[in-house]
Amino acid sequence: MTAAHDSSVDSPVVLDRRDGPYGEVVLRRHGALLQIIANGCFLMDTSDGRSERLLVEAAAAVLDGRPDPSVLIGGLGVGFSLAHAVADRRWGRITVVERERAVVDWHRDGPLGEVSAGALGDPRTEVVCEDLVSYVRETSDTFDALCLDIDNGPGWTVTDGNQSLYTAAGLASCARVLRPGGVLAVWSAQPSPEFEGSLWNAGFQQVRTEEVPVARGVPDAVHLAVRPG
Template sequence: MLPWTLIDTAKVPGGGDELRLKRRGSEFSIMLGTNELMNSRLSGSEEALARLSIDKIRDRRRPVILIGGLGMGFTLRAALAELPQDARVVVAELVPAVIRWAKNEMAEVFHGCLEDPRVTIVEADVGELIRREKAAYDAILLDVDNGPEALTREENDRIYDTGGLGAAKAALKPGGVLSVWSSAPDSRFTRRMQSAGFAVEENPTRASTKGRGAKHMIWLASKRTG
């Protein structure tokens, strides 16, 4: 078996450990300490995050989507495949190196999706973008950190706490959907979303597109109208 090669490292703003980009043949991995945050062979749950979300807003004209976390682009690519040509997709990525890797070392993984005219990449904290918008988005897709239980930086907890959920609700258009990816279920987070006034669905999803591997969780939280 081919050995892993370290390609680059990057500090997470406000975080502790550094991110490490590794490659083995055509396979890429992004690590934080001993934890693998993502792998180019495992895209199933990230793609499901996009598909399940777009299904909720499929009848909307000129939909505006906010994706928190660029990662390896799996959610972005899946969203573009489902969205109409008049859609607009804003991707917020906090770590500058992740954007650089997407355009250079991992360009083959992204398949040119960053050049899609519907896409705008913003180097920013997605929580900040959410807090400054009102009724701006048809869907907000969050694949930030490890889910509601922050791993890379403590500040990410603010996205998923009561105040963060309230801000996301305000940033959504009526009937819009907040979708959250997590590495594991979290019943407390489900209740927190319900307390924030969302209608919540839990969707356990396998990490692999072949229906194998670890089981992740995707929450679909719809903003009630009226």
Template sequence: MIPWIQLDTADVPDGGGRLRLMRRGAEFSIMAGSTELMNSRLSGSEAALATMVCDRLRDRPAPHLLIGGLGMGFTLRAALAGLGPEARIVVAELVPAVVAWARGPLAEIFAGCLTDPRVDLCTADVGSLIRDGRAAFDAILLDVDNGPDGLTRAANGGLYDMTGLAAAKAALRPGGILAVWSSGPDPRFTQRLRKAGFAAEEARVRANGARGGARHLIWIATHPGVRPSAPALRRPA
């Protein structure tokens, strides 16, 4: 059996612990302690996070998306595949080493998506970008943890409490979408989404898509506002 080899480590800011980049043959894993956060063989649910959002944005000619968490790029790649040339995607990654891994040992997995002209990669806290936004985004996609319990970094919990949800709602355009990935269900988070005024749906997806794997959960929470319709064209006199 091929052993795992540790390629690098990285400290998560604000006392969020340490990440480890591991490789076994052609397989890669990013771990926080003994918990695997992502694996290069299991991309189905991360891709579904973007696919389900893009399917709901097809009527928007130039959607503006914010993705929280670069990971191994599966969500970003799926978003690029599902959006047209006028789309804009901001990716916020808190840990600089994760960006370096994407451009180094994981470059083949990213398949050049970081150089796509629609992508703006920021080494920043996605929470700050959300709080600074005012009706700036058509969708916010969060995959910064194993779910709304802030496992890898306590500060991430501020994305999922009532204050964080109010900030996300303010950063979305009318009819926009907040999508959140989780390794499992959290009924209390569903309740908070609805209390915050979102129309919340739960979608259960498999870690490896059609090939099965663990069951993960994605929340699709829609901003209750109605998107303004385009002004009617005047007929020439």
């Protein structure tokens, strides 16, 4: 996700509004920007995308040399992470878990296709319309990388149910889904030393945070951690 930015146009225009399983989701156009709003709360827009691209780029760098690594992208959002992964031929299988069918539709048949640029049609891409928290807890599949961007950070979740992802049990589920030596990358609207501690306590190694400066306020952050081999 990414923080809101000013637009030269005063009033956003609602392009679509849906009632989903977790409440209302809205797609708006505000000047040149597309914005996703959930239950009245701004989630993300198409203004930048550097940190969302870093999410998958940093994970790929950790896995450098591993043949055809698989990646699970948690949260389709406006599509920056998926488009960046598809543009990188190092990735093999690319699985996107997105709980809002509306968001998937906005990419397949709507304005967000401008950002994802056909990435959903790439033969490596699979879209799973399911809650990510449930998916990592229940799936029998495994991946070389988990790139998660479903909240504004471990301390600022979109819905209360997402909080469990950042607990010891949630991180254990992430570790179970990762192959040995696999990397967990988590997007956050600000660096979280507390979450770094949680990653260490969960048994991850090589825990670090990469920051992306923004125009105003604290930097966006990508928390990285490696499952022991």
